Each structure stands twice: as structure tokens, then as C-alpha cells.
Amino acid sequence: EVQLVESGGGLVQPGGSLRLSCAASGFLFSNYWMSWVRQTPGKGLEWLANIKQDGSEEYYVDFVKGRFTTSRDNAKNSLFLQMNSLRVEDTAVYYCAGRGPATSGAFDIWGQGTMVIVSS
Amino acid sequence: QSALTQPPSVSGAPGQRVTISCTGNSSNIGAGYHVHWYQQLPGTAPKLLIYVNTNRPSGVPDRFSGSKSGASASLAISGLQAEDEGDYYCQSFDRSLSEVFGGGTKLTVL
Numbered sequence: 001e002v003q004l005v006e007s008g009g010g011l012v013q014p015g016g017s018l019r020l021s022c023a024a025s026g027f028l029f030s031n032y033w034m035s036w037v038r039q040t041p042g043k044g045l046e047w048l049a050n051i052k053q054d055g056s057e058e059y060y061v062d063f064v065k066g067r068f069t070t071s072r073d074n075a076k077n078s079l080f081l082q083m084n085s086l087r088v089e090d091t092a093v094y095y096c097a098g099r100g101p102a103t104s105g106a107f108d109i110w111g112q113g114t115m116v117i118v119s120s
Numbered sequence: 121q122s123a124l125t126q127p128p129s130v131s132g133a134p135g136q137r138v139t140i141s142c143t144g145n146s147s148n149i150g151a152g153y154h155v156h157w158y159q160q161l162p163g164t165a166p167k168l169l170i171y172v173n174t175n176r177p178s179g180v181p182d183r184f185s186g187s188k189s190g191a192s193a194s195l196a197i198s199g200l201q202a203e204d205e206g207d208y209y210c211q212s213f214d215r216s217l218s219e220v221f222g223g224g225t226k227l228t229v230l
Contacts, residue, residue, distance in 0.1 A: 047221060104172045107156070107168060110166055
């Protein structure tokens with residue numbers, strides 16, 4: 001079964017840090033661009049970051065540049081998001097998503113999401 | 121404010137056809153970038169519904185169809201069913217090297 005499973009979410013104080021993980025199974029992880037997308041409560045989807053298949057390229061939305069870093073370990077079929085200097089407005093459900101070669105950039109695999117709450 | 125504009129809500133009776141528009145500009149859809157559509161049912165993660173403007177992944181019923189023209193795209197759902205109720209999002213790419221989503225459209229089946 002094709003699957004992405006996020007973990008690492010939780011409650012953190014403003015200014016704090018959190019590291020999210022995403023475990024992939026059922027597909028050839030090293031063939032996929034991977035991404036992070038978040039959804040704030042009751043609102044829409046926001047793209048955060050992309051990382052190339054071999055980890056050699058990373059792209060970020062402006063409002064997380066310098067605060068968030070994505071990385072991957074293809075040997076362990078895992079994706080990570082290191083989030084620093086967290087703000088209240090970063091409170092959201094965070095999804096990892098895979099972008100396969102057959103769908104030309106579409107997010108064709110999604111995890112179930114992990115909730116991050118930034119609050120004092 | 122989202123880079124792609126969608127109507128906040130649409131509705132239709134079972135069996136009817138509805139369309140959801142997605143309007144971009146010359147930096148994203150109008151620049152020729154593909155449009156993808158996602159369905160998010162209540163309490164679940166988004167699911168790819170249409171990729172590269174018009175293509176359905178395996179398992180998506182042919183009641184769902186996509187189109188693109190100029191700087192806009194549309195998702196059509198025919199033969200509406202109660203289980204189609206949820207949120208629908210369009211997504212494309214922008215010359216600023218960002219992925220962009222629409223604000224989402226809530227579909228209500230009356």
C-alpha cells in the first residue's frame with residue numbers, strides 16, 4: 001500500500017522548534033520530489049517547501065525561508081521538516097506530499113497530516 | 121489571499137452538474153503551467169482528482185473532468201452524489217518558483 005505517515009507534531013511555545021518526520025512506504029521514494037503543505041484551521045492549503053529526489057535542490061515559500069528546512073534520507077524512505085522560530089500563525093495541520101514522475105508536478109500521494117500548535 | 125481565485129462555495133442537487141472555476145494570472149496559469157485539482161472530504165487529507173489540466177488518476181470516476189483556457193481552469197462534476205460533498209482546490213506553479221493553491225471551494229450537495 002502506498003503510504004506517507006507524518007509524525008512529530010504537537011504543542012510548542014512561540015519561538016520554539018519542532019522537527020516533523022514523514023515515513024514513506026509502498027512506492028519508490030527516491031523517484032519522487034517531496035513537498036510539505038500545511039492547512040490552517042478552517043482554511044485552505046499552503047505550499048511550504050519542495051525537495052528534489054536526491055536532496056540537491058530545495059525550494060521554500062517566502063514566509064518560511066530562514067526558519068524552516070526540509071531534508072530527506074532516501075536510504076530510510078524518510079522526509080523531514082525542521083521548523084525553528086515558530087510563530088502563532090504557524091499553527092496548522094502539516095502534510096507531506098509526494099510528486100511522482102507520472103503526474104507532472106501534481107501532489108499524487110498525501111500523508112494523513114500532523115497537527116502543530118504554537119501557543120504560550 | 122490566495123494566488124489562484126476560486127468561488128468560496130457551490131451547490132447542486134443530486135444528479136446535477138456543477139463547475140468550479142480557478143482564475144490565475146500571467147505568472148502562473150496564464151504562463152502555461154499545468155493546473156491540478158484536489159478533493160478534500162470532511163476530516164481527511166486532500167486527494168489528487170485531476171492532474172495536468174484534464175487527466176484523471178486511476179480510480180477517479182469520469183464524472184470529474186477538468187479544462188484549462190488562458191489564465192483560468194475549471195473542474196466539472198456531473199451526476200452529483202452526496203459523497204462528493206467536500207472542499208475542492210486547484211493548484212499550479214508560479215514564475216516566482218512557488219507552488220500556488222486556490223483558496224478552495226466548498227461543494228454542498230443539496
